[in-house]
Amino acid sequence: MRASAEQTPLRKRVPAEWEPQAAVWLQWPSDFERMFQPAFAQMAAIISRYQKLNILFDSVSDRGQAGRAIEDVGADPEHDNIEWISMPNDSAWMRDNGPVYVVENDELHIQNWGFNAWGGAFGSHIPYEQDNRVPSLIGERLGIPVEVVDIVHERGNLEFNGVDAVLLNWSTFGDPARNPGYTRGQAEKDLKHYFGVSRVVMVEGYAAGELTRGHIDGFARFISPDTVVVAQCTGNSRCRPGDGDAGSLYDNAAATIAAAGFNLIRDPILGQVKFRDRVFNTKYLNWLVGNGFVIAGGFDDEVFDAAAKQRIEGYFPGRDVYVIPILESWYDGGGVHCHSNDQPAL
Secondary structure (H helix, E strand, C coil), rough: CCCCCCCCCCCCCCCCCCCCEEEEEEEEECCCHHHHHHHHHHHHHCCCCCCCCEEECCCHHHHHHHHHHHHHHCCCCCCCCEEEECCCCCCCCHHHHHCCEEECCCEEEEEECCCCCHHHHHCCCCCCCHHHHHHHHHHHCCCCCEEEEEEEHHHHCCEEEECCCCEHHHHCCCCCCCCCCCCHHHHHHHHHHHHHCCCCECCCCCCCCCCCCEEEEEEHHEEEEEEEEEEEEECCCCCCCCCCHHHHHHHHHHHHHHHCCCCCEEEEECCEEECCEEEECCCCCCEECCEEEEEEECCCCCHHHHHHHHHHHCCCCCCCCEEEEEEEHHHCCCCCCHHHHECCCC
């Protein structure tokens, strides 16, 4: 049975990423994340050509570095679409600590879910207290009501079709380091309550070395209300089909999603790229969709990046697609989508 693509009136819903946006938000990288700045500068240059971009910065020094980095890629840090906002923050992964925007009774609300730096998976030295407050501060700035949700979860593990469904990885949500004693049954009730969805689709599992425990935006993405793109290992990728690790994870996720009634597209991982001491699957699903554009993180490989660009153009016809090198971010566990947070328009 296919999922219905017809939108029905809902009292509460989370808009899909491809719907009109008021802005994209970034937290400019500083301190131990300065290596991300060239990629952030490219992101800023692209986004500001299409829509408003709000950039949080933690210090005057960070603001200066950000401006110079954007100038280095030939863009204007004082572009009319860029707003610089001084706001304390800890890291450059605003998808995860930033707001979840919910439309409730035709009004935009912010939900501030708990954030504890991915259950401490990257080490106890990683700060997160300021990041945890960011959604509430944004709500105050925008004059948007904020609901604090006393459950730890990252926005990168939530995919919405904008109508009636949320897709996520239970391995992240049910992580005892995030939510001890939490059950799938309670999680399903909570997700339906907070997001207004009638369908909750949970996959499970994560590949070796994934410290986030498998955020869904790394391997399964909605591209329409009834269609999901899921990564697929090949004979040339680091993972292998049915290998018991990523290969099985992606195949099992695809089966679960198809069984829930969604159309399925498998996005092939055509190869692998070495960066420093690690080898990466050339996986491109961690894209950001905006008003008229898509930005995906690339692997600085002309052949693989070009092939991915062509596939993504097929997923989002009518949008300009950019693939930017972002290996420094991949090395630390994420990509373009992980760094960005989109604010829907009403």
